[in-house]
Amino acid sequence: MNAVLLVISLACGWALVTGSLTFINLLLGALVGTLALLLLRDRLGGPPVLSRLGRILALALLFIRELLLSAIRVAILALTPNLKAQLTPAIIAFPLTATGDAEIALLANLITLTPGTLSLDVSADRQVLYIHVLSLKDRDSLVRGIGQGFETKVIEVFR
Numbered sequence: 001m002n003a004v005l006l007v008i009s010l011a012c013g014w015a016l017v018t019g020s021l022t023f024i025n026l027l028l029g030a031l032v033g034t035l036a037l038l039l040l041r042d043r044l045g046g047p048p049v050l051s052r053l054g055r056i057l058a059l060a061l062l063f064i065r066e067l068l069l070s071a072i073r074v075a076i077l078a079l080t081p082n083l084k085a086q087l088t089p090a091i092i093a094f095p096l097t098a099t100g101d102a103e104i105a106l107l108a109n110l111i112t113l114t115p116g117t118l119s120l121d122v123s124a125d126r127q128v129l130y131i132h133v134l135s136l137k138d139r140d141s142l143v144r145g146i147g148q149g150f151e152t153k154v155i156e157v158f159r
Helices: 003-018 023-039 048-079 101-113 139-158
Strands: 090-095 117-122 128-133
Touching: 003 023, 023 048, 048 101, 048 139, 090 139, 101 117, 101 128, 101 139
Parallel strands: none
Antiparallel strands: 090 128, 117 128
16 A cells, blocks of 8 residues: 555544544644554565655754754854854865755755855855855864765655
């Protein structure tokens, strides 16, 4: 059975069992059904839709985590008494592993949406993404963090 139809069936079953046919309850049933299918994907044969949904969810959770951590770091930085001494802005060249237009666009948007970083441009050969950083401590660890974090998850979503 198609995974989407299975999730819809599980959501309707949830609504019948709970006795409430509201949009919120159907949405909750769909979420519970999706979670159940993700947990049982090995036994069900793992339809490609579910594995992609799991990769999208992993990327979303990573983004939320990075968003919160970056927001805290920028807030602490903004509240320091001697702000000029703490700021070390820089523009770095991030070597891209992602090759597709959608992959590069999503990666650039995730970086821009994270406080303290801004995607500026992609090189003409699409090998380098230029990123402005509000406060750079260590270029290599930043490049490694983006590469092993956002870029890896983005590539997994599209493949």
